[in-house]
Amino acid sequence: MGANRIRTHDLKTWHAPFASLWSGAKKHEVRRNDRGYMAGDVLYLREYDPGNGVHIHHTGRAVCALVTYVSEGGTWGLPADLCVMSIEQVDTTVHYTIGCFDVAASKATQ
Numbered sequence: 001m002g003a004n005r006i007r008t009h010d011l012k013t014w015h016a017p018f019a020s021l022w023s024g025a026k027k028h029e030v031r032r033n034d035r036g037y038m039a040g041d042v043l044y045l046r047e048y049d050p051g052n053g054v055h056i057h058h059t060g061r062a063v064c065a066l067v068t069y070v071s072e073g074g075t076w077g078l079p080a081d082l083c084v085m086s087i088e089q090v091d092t093t094v095h096y097t098i099g100c101f102d103v104a105a106s107k108a109t110q
Contacts (some may be wrong), residue, residue, distance in 0.1 A: 009042070025085060028085060030085075031083060037085055039070055052097070064101040
């Protein structure tokens with residue numbers, strides 16, 4: 001990972017797992033590794049409400065988290081296309097808009 005490399009990922013998160021992220025109890029994310037996640041990446045985990053299954057919408061709440069470790073798929077019994085990311089919560093907001101989290105400040109907490 002390059003010293004100045006900042007990769008951010010804006011991700012939908014359903015309500016039940018988001019509640020545990022919001023409280024700080026959940027310290028990991030299991031995702032399909034279609035983005036090449038790496039330690040040092042920043043995740044914007046945005047709460048989504050499935051509504052009636054047709055009209056899915058963002059609630060406004062979001063958690064900014066730093067990826068501290070990635071367990072790659074194909075190891076430890078994980079399917080090849082999945083990964084488990086250890087994460088550290090950096091910030092939260094109830095009014096998410098693009099740019100509301102300070103990525104430089106997030107990276108400074110490493």
